[in-house]
Amino acid sequence: MDQESIVIVGAGLAAASTVGALRERGHAGPITLIGEESHLPYERPPLSKGFLQGNDEPEDFTVHDAQWYAAQEVTLRLGTAAISVETGKQQVLLADGSAVDYDQLVLATGSRASVGGENPMPGYDLPGVHVLRTLADAKSLRAELTEGAQVAVIGSGWIGMEVAATARxxxxxxxVYSPSEVPLAKVFGERFGHYLLELHQRHGVDVRTARAQGIEQVDGHLQVLSDAGSSRADVVLLAIGARPNLQLAETAGLDVDSGVIVDASLRTSNSKILAVGDIAQAFNTRLRRQLRVEHWDNAIRQGKLAAATLMGEEESYDWLPYFFTDQFDLGMEYVGHNSPDDTSVVRGSVESGEFLLFWQDGQRITAAANVNIWDVNDQLRELVGREIPAERLADTGIELGDL
Structure with missing residues (x-):
């Protein structure tokens, strides 16, 4: 097995993690990395944070440099899209007409920014209207986030709110055009949503409860049309979600739902094909359910798990989802998987800006977050899944380790 030819399609963080872990685990056979972007694999969180702020450059978040791939004898096929998988021949067909043979295939095709699905938002393709998914997207957007520019952010999810903070x-x-009165409240609860809303308002962000309906160009400027009226903008960001790139999986005849359905070891319905990262709807053995997660931590961990599976080792998807965000003076880490119906418990003072959040289903902790309190996330991870009364969680007189 350690001499088999492994092809990885998608040149993002999950792909780079898979490549690195394969060589670390002793795979000596050929590895080919295929990516539609011409860039070496890079991390995406800086696109809405450090890079957009002008504090980071691509070399700061590129996973490995070209010399590393050469030293590891990895064949790079960058700037070339894979268009289909011929499972009978065990080949990946590329847009340039060539084909790459594989013994084992890893799909790491990631997600693309949504512009409104089958009915794109009118005006999504006008000059000055942006999405944010790739380094090219971020470069284009960064060039227009200038002093005094009027920026409209359509959508109030994580990307939208992070870009709003960076732009300010x-x-x-x-x-910000938010489809809900309180950003992110449906997922994280009213309490945290209000905290985030007030944070942005304190820093001068105009958050409007309004659904954008389209974008027009009027007298050389953009005009955002919404159910609450229209307003002028120099720059518009469409931050209305992301869609997993499932086309290649579909050409391979794989089982697909909201993502590529894989087991706890990341194997698809075809024993020669794995799926990792944003597209993987994987069985999580800790949560006992299929889960698709679009976060940095998951990309790294699933890449390592894919390598273990390819090397014939018995490991499984058993960790809790994790993500982080930075907005103005807010730094937050989250671990777990809560549902919109869970109740939230605050530990500490929201007004101080330093507090912990817990989400509970009954007394069972489903997720936890630390806001501007550091070096406690591992402790929070240990608490997820336990049953602890809410009043005990909120009692700062009880040490975390004693809960």
């Missing part, structure tokens, strides 16, 4: 820090005027 760069001196732009920012309006």
């Amino acid at each position: 820090q760069r001196g732009a005027r920012v309006t």
Whole structure:
């Protein structure tokens, strides 16, 4: 097995993690990495944070440099899209007409920014209208986030709110069009949603409860049309979600739902094909359910798990989802998987800006977050899944380790 030819399609963080872990675990056979982007695999969180702020450059978040891939004898096929998988021949067909043979195939095709699905938002393709998914997207957007620019952010999820914060820090005027009265409240609860809303408002972000309906170009400027009226903008970011790139999996005849369905070892319905990262709807043995997670930590961990599976080792998807965000003076880490119906418990003072959050189903902790309190996330991870009364969680007189 350690001499088999392994092909990885998708040149993001999950792909790079898979490659690195394969060589670390002793795979000596050929590895080919295929990516539609011309860039070496890179991490995406800086695109809405450090890079957009102007503090980071691509070399700061590129996973490995070209010399590393050469030293590891990895064949790079970058800037070339894979268009289909011929499972009978065990080949990946590329847009340039060539084909790459595989013994084992890993699909790490990631996600693409949504522009509204089958009915794109009118005006999504006008000059000055952006999405944020790739380094090219971020470069284009960064060039327009200038002092005094009027920036409209359509959508109030994590990407939208992070870009809103970054744009304000760069001196732009920012309006966020939020489809809900309180950003992220449906997922994280009213309490945290209000905290995030007030944070942005304190820093001068105009958060409007409004559904954007389209974008027009009027007298050389953009106009955002919404159910609450229209307003002018110099720059528009469409931050209305992401969609997993499932086309290649579908050409391979794999079982697909909201992602590529894989087992706890990341094997698809075809024994020669794995799926990792954003597209993997994987069975989580700790949560006992299929789960698709679009976060940095998951990409790294699933890449390592894919390598273990390819090397014939018995490991499984048994960790809790984790993500982090930075907005203005907010730094937050989250671990677990809560549902919109869970109740939230605050430990500490929200007003101070330093507190912990727990989400519970009954008394069972489903997720936890630390806000501007550091070096406690591992402790929070240990608490997820336990049953602890809410009043005990909120009692700061009880040490975390004694809960």
